[in-house]
Amino acid sequence: MASQVAEGQPGQAHRHGVRRTVVVLAIVVGAFFLLPFVQILLMK
């Protein structure tokens, strides 16, 4: 692999799957961050 490319970078076939996984997980992270705020606001 060329030095500019991170070692172990997945091939083109894998990239789409990796990107989709990351996007879904990022949304989950955001939702869970907001969860306690929503919970508290609903209880007020």
Place this chain on the structure above:
Amino acid sequence: MAHEATHDQHDHHHAPQGFFQRWVMSTNHKDIGTLYLIFSLTMFFIGGSFAMVIRAELFKPGLDLVQPYFFNEMTTMHALVMIFGAIMPAFVGLGNWMIPLMIGAPDMALPRMNNLSFWILPFAFALMLSTLFLPGGGPAGGWTMYPPLSLQSGSLAYVVFSIHLMGISSIMGAINIIATILNMRAPGMDLLKMPVFVWSWLITAFLLIAVMPVLAGAVTMLLTDKYFGTSFFNPGGGGDPVLYQHVFWFFGHPEVYIMILPAFGIISEIVPTFARKPIFGYRAMVYAIACIAFLSFIVWAHHMFAVGLPLGADIFFMYATMLIAVPTGVKVFNWVATMWGGSMTFETPMLFAIAFIILFTIGGFSGLMLALVPADFQYHDTYFVVAHFHYVLVTGAAFAIMAATYYWLPKWTGHMYNEFWGKVHFWCSVVFVNVLFFPQHFLGLAGMPRRIPDYNVAFANFNMISSIGGFLFGASQLIFLGVVVHCAFFARKKAADRVWEGAKGLEWTVPSPAPHHTFEVPPVVRDEELAHGHVND
């Protein structure tokens, strides 16, 4: 597995030249795994030194060595350093090293993010530890940071920021592990053919994704309560401090499982190797881990029975907590059944694994006692709780990390560690850890509260025994350090590719030490080479 053909196709096995390029800029999963493990070992000794201060002060009644506030700083920092700095990074390091090797992937799915995940950590901990030297001192309200006590600390903002950094690191690490396992497995490595360690990390990563943001939210609310005039937890403004406890333990209980599920995975790798049998009930092991992870989300209030919950909530959380004993019992049964009738040998990793099974079970049983609401009213905030979670986290998580280190160290370094000194380390550890923690059960049952620097003379004898055990257990870990350093730099005895006779799985098909790049051409996976045998039969 077509591993020989695979390795012939490695076009460059060598690491980048130069210290900075190799270790600071690394995107290689093995190097980053090594960095995590070195960081974890460092934090293990820093957190351990805090524990030595605690046990020295508690050696006999009276305020002898340190001021009470400093004692409270030590208990708080010991917990934060051991949980977030030692145990969790150790498992991430083991995952980084072994998951790609076990699933036949060339590296993690997101190598640059992997580098960032690690390099955030030293800064987060430097920030947190620096608070000990600030005017007003560091956090001293316990690792749970309950308001209003935690809001009195002048260093709250530093600690909250460092927890945010650790959380970001953990979340990025978890995303990376999930993306790797779901997208980078070698052809033929179906989900239900993966090693149990990989399964345990996949489930742990989902737990991390779900609960680390909740902790971030909780500490952000602490921050805004202290500095921006909000009243999330301030009754004077319509808030409720008990609400913090609910939010914190919604994170905190799954966090406990984040620290033990990868340990289950490690033990599930080691026991079949040294019993020379496939693991008993592979699918049941995987489902048990998933079941424990699910249950961890619905038991949080068992940490706060003493606040006065509605009776229905008490009963729900009590029974839900007791339910966890079922999948945990399945796991313990399966480990024992794996050993049953096996051609067992007792090298150091196996000794630690067997000690784990016995001593973690003791921690599990004391957990069941704490799950009982009426009993918990008696045990809450006593040394019984301290004894319980140290059996789970020291003889559980830490012993599993030590077992994993001995198990995979020859694969990492290319040399065998010194078996004699490994066994000396094991026997010293297993004896002294019980001298350290077992008397704490009796102290708790007799009513000694936790997090106090002084105590009634009635508790003197057991405290002295516990402290002696603590000093000797701490000293025993220097043997561990010596064995690891010797193996890494001075050992002569070369390790075979398949280090252990009974070891199966892709990681043993690569040379020892593992080359800088592995599986650039995906290996062919054959069922008979898997540690758990023919799972689809």
